Amino acid sequence: MQTVNIALFVYSFILLISIYLSSGQVRYKLMSDRLFRSLIRVTLLLLMVDMIARFEGLDYWFYPVFSRVGNFVSYGISHFISSLWFLYIHNRIYTDTERTKNLYKYFFLINLVNWILLIITQFTGWYYYLDSSNIYHRGPLFFWTQLVNAVILLSSLVLLVLKSKRIEQNTMFAYILFSLIPAIGLTLQIILPGIAYIPNSVAAALIILYLFVQNNKVRYDHLTGIFN
Numbered sequence: 697m698q699t700v701n702i703a704l705f706v707y708s709f710i711l712l713i714s715i716y717l718s719s720g721q722v723r724y725k726l727m728s729d730r731l732f733r734s735l736i737r738v739t740l741l742l743l744m745v746d747m748i749a750r751f752e753g754l755d756y757w758f759y760p761v762f763s764r765v766g767n768f769v770s771y772g773i774s775h776f777i778s779s780l781w782f783l784y785i786h787n788r789i790y791t792d793t794e795r796t797k798n799l800y801k802y803f804f805l806i807n808l809v810n811w812i813l814l815i816i817t818q819f820t821g822w823y824y825y826l827d828s829s830n831i832y833h834r835g836p837l838f839f840w841t842q843l844v845n846a847v848i849l850l851s852s853l854v855l856l857v858l859k860s861k862r863i864e865q866n867t868m869f870a871y872i873l874f875s876l877i878p879a880i881g882l883t884l885q886i887i888l889p890g891i892a893y894i895p896n897s898v899a900a901a902l903i904i905l906y907l908f909v910q911n912n913k914v915r916y917d918h919l920t921g922i923f924n
Contacts, residue, residue, distance in 0.1 A: 700891055701747065701750055701891060701892050702747070704891070704892060704896045705743055705746075705747045705892070705896075708743055708895070708896050708899035708900070709740065709743055709744075709899075711899065711903055712736055712739060712740050712743070712899050712902065712903070713740070715736065715902070715903060715906045716733065716736045716737070716740070718906075719732065719733055719736070719906065726787075727787050727793045727796060728784055728787045728788050731780055731783055731784040731787060732784060732905075732906075732909070734780050735777060735780045735781065735784065735902060736902060738773060738776045738777055738780065739777060739895060739898050739899055739902060741769075741773060742770065742773060742776075742777065742894075742895045742898070743892075743895045743896075743899065745765070745766045745769040745770045745773075746766065746770050746892045746894075746895050747766070747892070748762040748763075748765065748766040749762070749763055749765075749766025749767045749770050749832075750763075750766070750892070751763055751766075751830075759830060760826065760830045763826055763830055763832065764826060767824060767826070767832065768814065768818075771810075771814050771817070771823055771824070771841065772810070772811055772814055774810065774841055774845065775803075775806055775807050775810050775841075775844055775845060775848070776807065777845075777878070777898055778844075778845045778848035778849050778852075778878075779803040779806065779807065779848060781848075781849070781852055781874065781875070782799075782803070782848050782851060782852045782855075783796055783799060783800075783803065785852045785855055785856060785871060786799060786855065788863065788871075789855065789856075789859045789862045789863060790862070806844065806848075810841070810844070813837065817835065817837075820835075821833075821835045822835045822836060822837040823835045823837055823838055823841060824838060834889075839886070842882055842885075842886060845878075845882060846879060846882060849875050849878060849879050849882075850875075850879075852875050853872065853875040853876070856868070856871055856872060856875065866908070867908045867909060869908070870904055870905045870907075870908035870909065871905070873901060873904055873905070874901040874902070874904070874905050877897050877898075877900060877901040877904075878894065878897050878898050878901055880897060881893040881894045881896065881897025881898065882894055882897075884897075
C-alpha cells in the first residue's frame with residue numbers, strides 16, 4: 697500500500713506543481729484565479745502531510761512524530777478544499793468579489809469549529825487516535841468530518857445546477873466533475889482506508905479543471921468575452 701501511495705503522491709505532486717507554475721503566468725488576477733491557486737496550494741500541502749501521516753506501525757522514534765504531525769495537519773485542513781471550492785464556484789457564478797467575500801465568515805466558522813474539535817481530539821480521540829504501536833484508528837467523530845465535506849461539495853453541485861445558465865457551458869462539465877471526483881475519493885477513503893484517495897482525487901479534479909479553464913482562457917478574450 698505504501699508503494700502505491702508514494703507513486704500516486706509523486707505523480708500528483710509533479711502535475712500540480714506544473715499547473716501551479718503555469719497558472720501563475722495568467723495576466724489577469726481575478727478572485728477566481730486566486731481561489732484556484734489557493735486550491736492547488738492546499739492540495740499540495742494535503743498531499744505532503746497525508747504522505748508523512750502514513751508512516752504508521754514503524755518503531756523508529758521519528759515515525760510517531762511524523763504520524764502525529766501529519767494526521768493533525770491533515771485533519772486541520774480537511775475542510776479547506778471543499779470551502780475554497782464552494783467559494784470558487786460562487787465567484788464564477790456571480791462574478792461579484794464582495795458577495796463572495798461575505799461568505800468567508802461562514803466557512804471561517806466551519807473551519808474554526810473543526811480546529812477546536814481537532815485540538816480536543818488530541819486528548820479524547822474524537823476524530824482519530826494513534827495507539828502505542830503508532831497505528832492509526834478512526835474515532836467516533838471521524839464520519840462527521842467527512843459528512844461536512846460531503847455537504848459542502850453537494851451544496852456547490854446544487855448551486856451549479858440551479859445557476860447553470862450563468863456558467864460557460866464548455867466549463868460546466870469540468871465544474872461538475874470537480875464536485876463528483878472528490879466525493880468518489882471520499883467514499884473510497886471511508887471504505888478502503890489504506891490508499892490516499894482524497895488528496896489524489898482532488899489533484900486529478902484540479903488537473904481536469906485546469907485543462908478546461910485554460911482552454912477557455914485561450915478561446916475567449918478575458919475583458920469582452922468574445923472569441924479571440
